[in-house]
Amino acid sequence: MTTFRALQVTMPQPKQFVRQVVERSIDDLPAGELLVQVAYSSLNFKDALSATGNPGVTRNFPHTPGIDAAGTVVECSDGRFAAGDEVIVTSYDLGMETDGGFAEMIRVPSSWAVKLPSGMSLKQSMMFGTAGLTAGLSVQELVEAGVTPDQGEILVTGATGGVGSLAVAILAKAGFQVTAATGKESEHAYLKELGATSVISRDEVTENSTRPMLKPRWAGVVDCVGGEMLAAAIKATRYDGVVTCCGLVGSPDLPINVFPFILRGVRLIGIDSAECPMPRRQTVWNKLASEWSLPQLETMNDEIGLEGLEEAISAMLAGSLKRRQIIKP
CATH class of the missing domain: 3.90.180.10 (Medium-chain alcohol dehydrogenases, catalytic domain)
Structure with missing residues (x-):
């Protein structure tokens, strides 16, 4: 050719x-x-x-x-x-x-x-693609930080997007209780099919988000939105919880104080799939092909x-x- x-x-x-x-x-x-x-x-x-x-x-x-x-x-x-x-x-x-x-x-x-x-087939690898790699990296960070399924709910924001939907499915496959947040009411049934235990609106996540802290709820978070949504998710994360962020469709700005970090020990981890080191990239792809494979x-x-x-x-x-x-x- x-x-x-x-x-x-x-x-x-x-x-x-x-x-x-x-x-x-x-x-x-x-x-x-x-x-x-x-x-x-x-x-x-x-x-x-x-x-x-x-x-x-x-x-x-x-x-x-x-x-x-x-x-x-x-x-x-x-x-x-x-x-x-x-x-x-x-x-x-x-x-x-x-x-x-x-x-x-x-x-x-x-x-x-x-x-x-x-x-894994070539076609399956592209069914995951960069979105699946990013979702997998997010879940890997939660796991390596010590977040386990018995600790409580994991919030996924922007859950109907490419990264969000795959994160919901991977987390469910890994045994986590997943709460999916979306602004699309018509997609609630779809998110349940992917494995979400519950589906909530974006407004429920951001309710009272101007407060310095919110009632602790999330053991971990996979945020695909950024901005006010990410800030609200951090404020509602439980003691020693872990939040990963990979998106900025909401906003690149983070309107938050330091209280969740110094009073609850919340950890915020950025996810970058573009320059991710090759050994870590290979680890996540291997998991997507095996324990995180999605029926x-x-x-x-x-x-x-x-x-x-x-x-x-x-x-x-x-x-x-x-x-x-x-x-x-």
Whole structure:
């Protein structure tokens, strides 16, 4: 194969962006030791921003989005992988300024790739994708900090989002009592299907949130929202509880005092999947393939081709996309 299909975003005029599926040459791919034939990718909000020219994600065009990719190694010039190995590539600069997974082929540094864990298919890896990795890292932090299922409720905010929904399912699989917070009343039954013990509104989390402290309730928190929601969750976390945060859709600001930290010993841990060290990344992927594998994973995803991305990207930006989108280039 010397050419391949890819979704390409061009900028024919300033602030005008055009998306179309094109034929590209492998020779045009960026430098890197690892050439991978992509079997699956997945659609993330960052991809939708890249595809519409958001300068906070991508500044150089033409460009192929896709921060996730899973496929088979075609060649690896530094010997880290062998031809035929199945790998997962997420995070770092993939799909941002480096051409990403919305294509049949990618070329990247070999240090960006994780060998596909035993017991997981390439398609399943992209059903998790960066969202699943982030959710898994959040749960791993709770576990390593000593939070156990017998200590009480774990709150997940933004629970219908990609990270939130997978966090609900992983926590339930790990035996935790999960309370899912969402502003979408129509999704309560879906969250219960994922394993949530109870579902509450966002307003219930933020009620009386201007107070310095709230009645202790949560043994742990996976926050995907930030802002007032995160502050309220911290204020209602029990003594020695642990809060992880990975999102800022609510706000990047944290309106809070130090009382929960110095009076209850609450610990706040930031989650970053982009530059996460490879050993930790591999640990979480191995858990997602084994003890955290999800029987309901298939029902959380729809499969589309490159031609289906235009509609899916528009739906994601409009907030009307209900299921994760798996792309088969």
